[in-house]
Amino acid sequence: MKILTAAQTREADAYTIREEGISSTDLMERAAKAFTGWFENKFQPGAEVHIFCGPGNNGGDGLAVARLLHERKYKVQPYLVGDISKASDDFNVNLKRLPQALSPIHVEQESAIPEFNSDACVIDALFGTGLNRAVTGLYGQVIEKLNSSGATITAIDIPSGLYADSQTPDEGAVIRASYTISFELPKLAFLLPQHEPYVGEWHVVPIGLSQQFIAEVKSDLYCTQQEDVQQLLKPRRKFSHKGTYGHALLLCGGYGKIGAAVLAARACLRSGIGLLTVQVPQAGYPILQTAVPEAMTLTDKNRKHLSELPQEMEKYSVIGIGPGIGTERVTKTTIGQLLATASFPIVIDADAINLIASSEKLKGQLYKRKLIFTPHPKEFERLVGKVKNDYDRLQHLREFCLEYGCYVILKGSHTAVGTPEGKVYFNTTGNPGLATGGTGDVLTGIITALVGQQYTLEEACRIGVFVHGLAADLALQTIGEISMTASDVIDSLPSAFLHLTQPLP
Numbered sequence: 001m002k003i004l005t006a007a008q009t010r011e012a013d014a015y016t017i018r019e020e021g022i023s024s025t026d027l028m029e030r031a032a033k034a035f036t037g038w039f040e041n042k043f044q045p046g047a048e049v050h051i052f053c054g055p056g057n058n059g060g061d062g063l064a065v066a067r068l069l070h071e072r073k074y075k076v077q078p079y080l081v082g083d084i085s086k087a088s089d090d091f092n093v094n095l096k097r098l099p100q101a102l103s104p105i106h107v108e109q110e111s112a113i114p115e116f117n118s119d120a121c122v123i124d125a126l127f128g129t130g131l132n133r134a135v136t137g138l139y140g141q142v143i144e145k146l147n148s149s150g151a152t153i154t155a156i157d158i159p160s161g162l163y164a165d166s167q168t169p170d171e172g173a174v175i176r177a178s179y180t181i182s183f184e185l186p187k188l189a190f191l192l193p194q195h196e197p198y199v200g201e202w203h204v205v206p207i208g209l210s211q212q213f214i215a216e217v218k219s220d221l222y223c224t225q226q227e228d229v230q231q232l233l234k235p236r237r238k239f240s241h242k243g244t245y246g247h248a249l250l251l252c253g254g255y256g257k258i259g260a261a262v263l264a265a266r267a268c269l270r271s272g273i274g275l276l277t278v279q280v281p282q283a284g285y286p287i288l289q290t291a292v293p294e295a296m297t298l299t300d301k302n303r304k305h306l307s308e309l310p311q312e313m314e315k316y317s318v319i320g321i322g323p324g325i326g327t328e329r330v331t332k333t334t335i336g337q338l339l340a341t342a343s344f345p346i347v348i349d350a351d352a353i354n355l356i357a358s359s360e361k362l363k364g365q366l367y368k369r370k371l372i373f374t375p376h377p378k379e380f381e382r383l384v385g386k387v388k389n390d391y392d393r394l395q396h397l398r399e400f401c402l403e404y405g406c407y408v409i410l411k412g413s414h415t416a417v418g419t420p421e422g423k424v425y426f427n428t429t430g431n432p433g434l435a436t437g438g439t440g441d442v443l444t445g446i447i448t449a450l451v452g453q454q455y456t457l458e459e460a461c462r463i464g465v466f467v468h469g470l471a472a473d474l475a476l477q478t479i480g481e482i483s484m485t486a487s488d489v490i491d492s493l494p495s496a497f498l499h500l501t502q503p504l505p
Ligand SMILES: NC(=O)C1=CN([C@@H]2O[C@H](COP(=O)(O)OP(=O)(O)OC[C@H]3O[C@@H](n4cnc5c(N)ncnc54)[C@H](O)[C@@H]3O)[C@@H](O)[C@H]2O)[C@@H](O)CC1
Pocket: 010, 013, 014, 024, 027, 028, 029, 031, 032, 054, 055, 056, 057, 058, 059, 061, 088, 126, 127, 128, 129, 130, 131, 132, 133, 134, 135, 136, 139, 156, 157, 158, 183
């Protein structure tokens, strides 16, 4: 699914209106019906609903929603905020369509807003994608009052005051919605952690915007969805054998962190790799052999740390390196040797990222390699330097991928996969249960397995992060967020792959 800018969304609206020969009021009615459909499933008829409408088409949506919810027996009170003498045409059409029983309150100062009952709903229809400056003055005061009212706020299309695709100025007020119901496609702002307090739980409802326009419009930003991953996954062939599915080498684990190697290895095996060799420091040998009997285990000459590459490197199709390896000097030297010699893809995680980030020499060895980095935001900053905000982080992500011709999986609630072509794919699975030690090691194992099976690096990244999040979502049903461990995510990998390859009816 593509992510469009606010300007492209307006073009999509206009294109749809032209192509379908409908009026903009018709499209607004579709949007209002789609919103109302979601609202009815969430809140019972009879609920008190206060709808705050601004002067543009977002306000027009609010007025149409007021009429539809009134027809469905909600106790609706519309508010017209600010100067509506220059309101949009569709706003005025829907103002006229309000039934007589609904008498709007004109809000010219914030004191016109009454106290709400504690179970009241507020619908925010002040501004949508037409926002073109920071919200201050009366609108800002109204937003602050609604935010502190204690009512449950549901935003139409986007929380008012939030820029859809660029940094919102600090001085602007922004609605803090519990729910945001957006039309047709998600907005970039919803995918960025800094906006969590404003966007709340977000849903996208279809309003029939032109699929042709959306397919043709240029955008480098995408959300990866279940259908995408189902299309990417390849069935296993009848006459295949373990050699068909690659031989992965994991260089993971260190003294006190052999568990990282165990987790990565188990995840790799559960993700379809044909053969797996794990090299661990001597201290890890009995642990690996006992915990992961399916993996072949090599031992490093060093008792505690990665200090050498195995013999016969050419027999491996992919390497996963990093989880639990520590940052010893000898380990850094070994990474240098690996980058100098390996011609196959390398998945680079955790301390391997930290070591590379700390060395300009190692960074200089990254060019023209097939590399996937899997940093969390702190590790990413070690690679690229301090970032100012989430948009700046995205910009750095794209620049880093372009410069080194590599893939970066920037981990987070909506993990972002950056590609060398400048594309970014946001993931749509996962939950806060993943915020626990070891889940990153699991991801390294999954991605390594997929690369080993000859998926392209882009495919491996997109499938891997989706499956990892899906496994956590399936574990959520029986284990919950609080008790979830990295091992639970591995245990749910079979269900996740089954879910994707044999979808339930
Ligand atoms: N264009 C269409 O055909 C459709 C639009 N839809 C709705 O329309 C919205 C976009 O409507 P508009 O483009 O009219 O834009 P908005 O409703 O977001 O607001 C635009 C108006 O607000 C003013 N404004 C912008 N920033 C301001 C600020 N900081 N302080 C004070 N005033 C400010 C502008 O001057 C303009 O008058 C979408 O988000 C969606 O909710 C939907 O009804 C679907 C169809």
